[in-house]
Each structure stands twice: as structure tokens, then as C-alpha cells.
Amino acid sequence: MKFNIKVWRQANSKDSGKFESYTVDNISGDTSFLEMLDALNIQLTKNGGDPVAFDSDCREGVCGMCSMVIDGQAHGPKPATTTCQLYMRHFQDGAEITVEPWRATAFPVVRDLVVDRSAFDRIMQAGGYVTVHSGPKPEPNSIPIEPEVAEEALDAASCIGCGACVAACPNASAMLYTSAKVSHLGLLPQGDPERKHRVLSMVEQMEGEGFGSCRNYGECEAQCPKEISIKFIGMLNREYLQANLLDQANPRGKMSPQ
Amino acid sequence: MSRLASLYQSSLGKKFIVAVTGIVMIGFLVGHVAGNLKIFLPPVDGGPGVGMQPDIDYYAHYLREIGEPLLPATAFLWGARLVLLGSIILHVICVIQLSTQSSAARKTAYASRKYSRATPPARWMMYTGSALMLFIVVHLLHLTFGAFGGGFEHGKVYHNLYDAFNNVLWVVFYVGSIGIVALHLYHGVWSLFQTLGFDNPDRNRGLRRMAAVLSVGLFVGFVAVPTAFITGIAKAPDHIESSEIAAHQQDENAVENEEKE
Ligand code: HEM
Ligand code: SF4
Ligand code: FES
Numbered sequence: 223m224k225f226n227i228k229v230w231r232q233a234n235s236k237d238s239g240k241f242e243s244y245t246v247d248n249i250s251g252d253t254s255f256l257e258m259l260d261a262l263n264i265q266l267t268k269n270g271g272d273p274v275a276f277d278s279d280c281r282e283g284v285c286g287m288c289s290m291v292i293d294g295q296a297h298g299p300k301p302a303t304t305t306c307q308l309y310m311r312h313f314q315d316g317a318e319i320t321v322e323p324w325r326a327t328a329f330p331v332v333r334d335l336v337v338d339r340s341a342f343d344r345i346m347q348a349g350g351y352v353t354v355h356s357g358p359k360p361e362p363n364s365i366p367i368e369p370e371v372a373e374e375a376l377d378a379a380s381c382i383g384c385g386a387c388v389a390a391c392p393n394a395s396a397m398l399y400t401s402a403k404v405s406h407l408g409l410l411p412q413g414d415p416e417r418k419h420r421v422l423s424m425v426e427q428m429e430g431e432g433f434g435s436c437r438n439y440g441e442c443e444a445q446c447p448k449e450i451s452i453k454f455i456g457m458l459n460r461e462y463l464q465a466n467l468l469d470q471a472n473p474r475g476k477m478s479p480q
Numbered sequence: 481m482s483r484l485a486s487l488y489q490s491s492l493g494k495k496f497i498v499a500v501t502g503i504v505m506i507g508f509l510v511g512h513v514a515g516n517l518k519i520f521l522p523p524v525d526g527g528p529g530v531g532m533q534p535d536i537d538y539y540a541h542y543l544r545e546i547g548e549p550l551l552p553a554t555a556f557l558w559g560a561r562l563v564l565l566g567s568i569i570l571h572v573i574c575v576i577q578l579s580t581q582s583s584a585a586r587k588t589a590y591a592s593r594k595y596s597r598a599t600p601p602a603r604w605m606m607y608t609g610s611a612l613m614l615f616i617v618v619h620l621l622h623l624t625f626g627a628f629g630g631g632f633e634h635g636k637v638y639h640n641l642y643d644a645f646n647n648v649l650w651v652v653f654y655v656g657s658i659g660i661v662a663l664h665l666y667h668g669v670w671s672l673f674q675t676l677g678f679d680n681p682d683r684n685r686g687l688r689r690m691a692a693v694l695s696v697g698l699f700v701g702f703v704a705v706p707t708a709f710i711t712g713i714a715k716a717p718d719h720i721e722s723s724e725i726a727a728h729q730q731d732e733n734a735v736e737n738e739e740k741e
Contacts, residue, residue, distance in 0.1 A: 228591075230591075291590060293592055294590060295594050295596065299594075301596070320591055322592070325588050325590055326585060326586055327584060327586065327587055392598055392603065393582035394582065395491075395582070425490055425492060429489070429491060432584065433585050434491075434584075434585030434586065435494070435495065435581050436491070436492075436495065437671070438602070438674045439602050439603070440597040440598065440602075441597050443597065444596040444597035451681070453679070456678070456680060457677065458492075458677075459675055459676065459677035460676075460677025462490070462492050462677075463492070463496060466486065466487045467483065467487065471483055
């Protein structure tokens with residue numbers, strides 16, 4: 223197969239960047255999108271050019287590194303798929319394919335298609351942990367959890383932190399990611415002690431990173447490779463409102479009858 | 481208070497305000513459409529010194545008296561007006577701040593963009609909202625303050641409506657504006673439940689349907705009024721008054737006759 227690849231080239235975070243078009247030929251339909259880019263890079267290097275920088279690690283859909291917007295959709299046209307799991311047979315022979323980095327102020331472009339997603343790590347650090355004691359481990363089944371709840375928590379936990387939700391969102395909002403992280407810990411009894419602190423500080427961190435606000439478009443869920451449901455955004459809203467409006471601000475405050 | 485302040489700091493809190501003020505305004509719209517549909521009711525007796533009058537005029541007068549004698553005259557009306565004004569101001573301030581935050585969150589647009597789920601009504605919220613703002617101003621000037629003249633008389637609601645909707649331009653303007661309200665609410669009514677953390681997969685279908693029914697229902701209800709006037713279904717006010725008064729008198733005569741018999 224033959225493709226015309228229109229790809230974003232940007233030397234570093236200061237560079238203004240622009241699109242360049244390249245032609246790749248003799249690509250088998252069973253080549254993954256990343257392998258196609260590898261082929262393009264070999265061709266570029268042979269001709270003395272700079273290879274296109276892009277991130278990848280696992281190449282099996284679990285690490286969330288292979289971030290790029292392909293023809294206007296995060297990770298390309300196939301739902302529930304990361305770029306590494308996208309194959310060239312999903313495209314028409316001879317097609318022009320536009321490839322751009324995630325576009326979000328909170329994810330600055332480092333080079334070409336590589337963006338810095340450490341804003342997500344800082345949201346995680348702000349509250350994405352549970353307290354465990356370091357003494358002898360308890361019997362694993364000593365904390366009963368309803369199987370449905372465990373499954374629901376696992377659904378949220380399947381978020382790989384790729385950032386496609388932010389890339390896809392017309393507002394570049396990080397609500398789907400943050401809600402997945404808040405919910406996966408908050409749903410489990412192990413995560414309960416930090417529950418209130420978690421939602422407040424993760425949301426505060428998210429806001430501080432410069433993401434946009436959620437307008438409930440649902441675009442994030444549609445483009446999330448793990449199909450994380452926007453129901454977790456609803457849960458996050460509820461947790462946050464509860465923590466902010468209904469929970470006691472100062473549980474040890476004084477009262478007076480007069 | 482500091483909690484409310486910290487709530488307001490976050491986009492989630494601002495959305496909460498947008499949702500709550502949205503509910504207030506939707507409540508108003510439902511009451512408003514119910515009131516408007518009174519043009520289809522037969523005239524009523526407005527009491528001594530007024531005589532027979534269109535039901536909607538009677539209702540407009542009643543609105544000024546709600547809460548009496550507990551509250552001073554028009555106190556309830558002004559209270560409601562202030563709540564609505566406060567709601568729309570808060571709603572607009574918050575959505576402007578949220579939009580500013582979101583446009584700062586993506587400074588470089590994509591060269592190519594495909595939406596798979598974001599519906600046009602959702603994407604147009606800022607456009608439909610801004611058009612709504614304009615509509616509200618024109619509408620108040622037109623039918624509350626009578627700023628566009630055309631034989632406008634305070635308190636003579638039916639007469640004013642009849643006058644306005646004889647003009648096809650006003651009909652087009654109102655029908656179009658109400659269409660914009662419906663578009664805003666098609667997304668907004670569902671969205672507010674998600675914002676308040678009320679939606680979940682069990683309720684989603686129901687809430688989505690409710691949003692559709694409410695926005696289409698409001699559209700049909702509001703549009704019925706200009707349609708009725710331009711098509712002549714709703715009669716000219718003097719026609720109503722004279723013929724209905726005659727009918728009323730006939731009724732009275734009939735009663736008297738019955739009594740005589
Ligand atoms: C009768 C008047 C109005 C009603 C009943 C109404 C109702 C609503 C409702 C229910 C929502 C959804 C809230 C949520 O998602 O939580 C909403 C959102 C919104 N409204 Fe209005 N609205 C009105 C007027 C306006 C006006 C005048 C503006 C504009 C300037 C406006 C702009 C918006 C925007 C931009 C949103 C989306 C906010 C976001 O999700 O970020 N609305 N409105
Ligand atoms: S919610 Fe989905 S799209 Fe967003 S970071 Fe997690 S896996 Fe990626
Ligand atoms: S490279 Fe790991 S998910 Fe694509």
C-alpha cells in the first residue's frame with residue numbers, strides 16, 4: 223500500500239512547527255501504524271533527513287505512550303484502539319493521512335509528535351494513592367468487596383493515562399482521566415480513608431495544570447482506547463460536590479447553643 | 481462561605497452554578513409556556529370595573545398579586561424577577577469564565593478534526609446561549625416594555641400579542657429564537673444532571689429522553705402562540721370581547737329564562 227503522510231514537524235518546544243508531507247510505499251496492510259512510521263523514519267534517515275519523533279513503548283496497547291492524532295481522531299479512526307494497535311489495512315490505499323501531536327496547553331509538544339504528559343503524573347501524585355501499612359500483610363480476602371464493585375473499579379483502573387481524552391475533548395479537559403483515577407481508588411474500601419482529600423486535591427491539581435472545563439460532550443469516551451465511561455465524570459462531580467458542600471469542613475469544630 | 485468560594489474556584493463548581501441557575505431558568509420557562517397557552521382559553525370575568533377580558537390578561541394581572549395579602553403588592557413578582565436576573569447573570573458569568581479557561585487550554589487548533597460523539601447542540605452552546613441573551617433583551621423590550629410601539633398597551637397582553645404576531649417578521653423572529661432555546665436545552669437539560677452527578681447508566685436513557693421531550697415540548701408550546709395568531713386560530717381581541725360578551729349575556733339570559741320558567 224502507498225500513503226501520503228502529512229505529519230507535524232517541530233524541532234523543540236520553542237519552535238513554531240509546521241506540517242511536512244512524505245510518501246511511503248510498499249506498506250503491507252498488516253503493518254501497524256507505528257511500524258509504518260518506523261518505515262518512514264528509515265527512509266528519512268537514508269535520505270539524510272531527521273526521523274519523525276514519536277513515543278512508543280509496549281506496542282501492545284497497554285502503556286499509553288503512542289499518542290498522536292490521526293486524521294482528526296486521537297489514535298486514529300478505529301474506536302477502542304491505541305496507535306500501536308492500529309493497522310494500515312484500516313486506511314485506503316493511496317490515502318493522505320494527517321498526523322499531529324496532542325494539542326493541549328497542559329501537554330506541551332517536546333518534539334514532532336512527542337508531548338510532555340507529566341501533568342497527568344502530577345494529578346496522580348496529588349491524591350492517587352492509598353495508605354497501606356508496612357507490617358505483616360493481612361489475609362488477602364479479609365476485606366470483602368462486592369464483585370460488581372470490584373469490576374467497576376477495574377473498569378476505571380483500565381485507564382492507561384494516554385491522554386487521548388484530553389486530545390479528543392473540544393475543551394482539552396482532563397475530566398475523564400481524573401475521574402477514572404478518583405473513582406478507581408474511591409470505589410474500593412482500601413481507598414476510602416483518603417477519599418475526600420483525594421477528590422479535592424486531584425481536582426485542584428487538574429485545574430492548576432491548565433486543562434479546560436468539561437461540557438459533557440462525551441467525545442473523550444468515544445476516543446478513549448479503553449472506553450472509560452463518562453459515568454466516572456458524573457461520579458467525580460458528585461464526589462467533589464459532596465466533599466465541598468455537604469461534608470463537614472471542620473469535623474472537630476465547636477458548636478454553641480446561644 | 482470559604483467553601484463556596486473554593487467551589488467557585490474550580491471549573492466543577494462553576495458548572496454546578498451553571499446547572500443550578502439553568503434549573504431555575506428552566507422552571508421559569510415551564511411556567512412561562514403554561515401562562516402563554518392561556519391565549520387558547522375563553523375570556524373570563526375580570527371583576528367589577530373590568531368586565532370580560534381575555535384569560536391571559538386576567539392571568540397577567542394575577543401575577544402582580546401573587547403573595548398578597550401576606551406580601552405587599554407585586555413583591556412576589558419582583559422577587560421572582562430578581563431571582564431570574566441573578567440566575568442569568570451568574571449563568572453567563574460562569575460560562576464566559578469556563579469558555580475562557582477552555583480556549584486557553586488549547587491554543588493550537590487541530591489541522592484535521594473529526595467528532596464522533598459531540599453533538600452539534602452541545603458544540604453550539606455558546607452560540608445558542610449568546611443568541612438567547614440577545615433574544616431575551618429584544619423580547620423584554622418588545623412585549624414587556626412595549627419599546628417597539630405598534631399600539632402596545634400595558635396589561636393588554638392578548639391585544640399586544642395579536643398586534644405583534646400579525647407581523648410575519650415577529651413570528652419568524654420568535655419561532656427562530658424559540659428554536660434556539662430548544663437547541664440549548666436539548667444538550668443543557670441532560671448535561672445539568674451529569675454536572676450535578678445525578679446521571680448514571682441506569683438513568684441515562686430516561687434523562688436523555690427527558691431532555692428531548694422538554695426541549696421539543698417547550699418549542700411546541702411556545703410556537704403555538706405566534707402560530708395561532710398568524711393563522712387566525714386565535715381571534716382578534718375585539719372580536720373575542722364583543723362576541724364572548726354577547727355569548728356571556730346570552731348565557732345569563734338563558735339562566736334568567738330558566739329561573740322564570
Ligand atoms: C433561558 C435561559 C437559559 C437557560 C434555561 C439555560 C439553561 C442551561 C442549562 C440547563 C445548561 C446546562 C448546564 C450544565 O451543563 O450543567 C446550560 C449551559 C450553558 N449555557 Fe445556558 N441557559 C440559558 C441562557 C444562557 C445564556 C444567556 C447563555 C449565554 C451567554 C448561556 C450559555 C450557556 C453555555 C455556554 C452553557 C454550557 C456551559 C458549559 O457546559 O461549560 N445560557 N444552560
Ligand atoms: S481515560 Fe482513556 S483516553 Fe483518557 S487517559 Fe485514560 S485511557 Fe487514555
Ligand atoms: S505503545 Fe504502548 S499503548 Fe501504544
